[in-house]
Amino acid sequence: MAKAMREPTFWILTALTDQARHGYGIIREAEDLSGGSVRLQAGTLYAALDRLAAEGLVEIDREETVDGRPRRYYRLTDDGATALAEETARLTRNADTAAARLRTRPGFALAVPHARPATA
Numbered sequence: 001m002a003k004a005m006r007e008p009t010f011w012i013l014t015a016l017t018d019q020a021r022h023g024y025g026i027i028r029e030a031e032d033l034s035g036g037s038v039r040l041q042a043g044t045l046y047a048a049l050d051r052l053a054a055e056g057l058v059e060i061d062r063e064e065t066v067d068g069r070p071r072r073y074y075r076l077t078d079d080g081a082t083a084l085a086e087e088t089a090r091l092t093r094n095a096d097t098a099a100a101r102l103r104t105r106p107g108f109a110l111a112v113p114h115a116r117p118a119t120a
Contacts, residue, residue, distance in 0.1 A: 005087040011038045012048055013057065013084040016076040020061035023049075026074065049074055057083055 005013075008030070015021060015029035026049075027040045040048075052058040057080035061073040076084070102108055 004090065005083070007034075008038055008040060008044065008048060009052065010084070010087055012040070012045070012052065013076060013080055016058060016074060017081065017084070020073040020075040022071045022073050052080070056080075 011030035011034050012026060014033055015026045021029060023042060023045055027042070027045055030038050030040055049058060053060070053074075056077055058074045059077050061075040063070060063072045065071070
């Protein structure tokens with residue numbers, strides 16, 4: 001069984017699912033997608049991107065110069081998309097199991113309207 005993905009990693013990979021992005025674009029997209037719960041600092045992001053690139057989950061898409069400063073764009077690899085899909089499935093199973101258990105608690109109204117019953 002694969003190790004659980006750290007939340008910042010989850011949101012970095014999620015931010016790259018639809019298009020290549022540069023660092024600040026990843027920071028903004030991850031914050032937006034997470035509802036503001038993940039606020040990456042540049043140093044944290046670039047360390048994570050280096051690690052994810054070494055693991056083959058992201059790769060450099062292109063580099064360009066904007067206002068005299070280099071800008072590197074990253075994209076999600078197929079292995080990165082697979083890892084993200086596996087983590088999404090793991091999180092869904094966990095949430096479904098918890099929701100099913102909470103529904104059995106007398107007098108407890110579950111505040112997760114989209115939860116599905118856990119399957120065996």
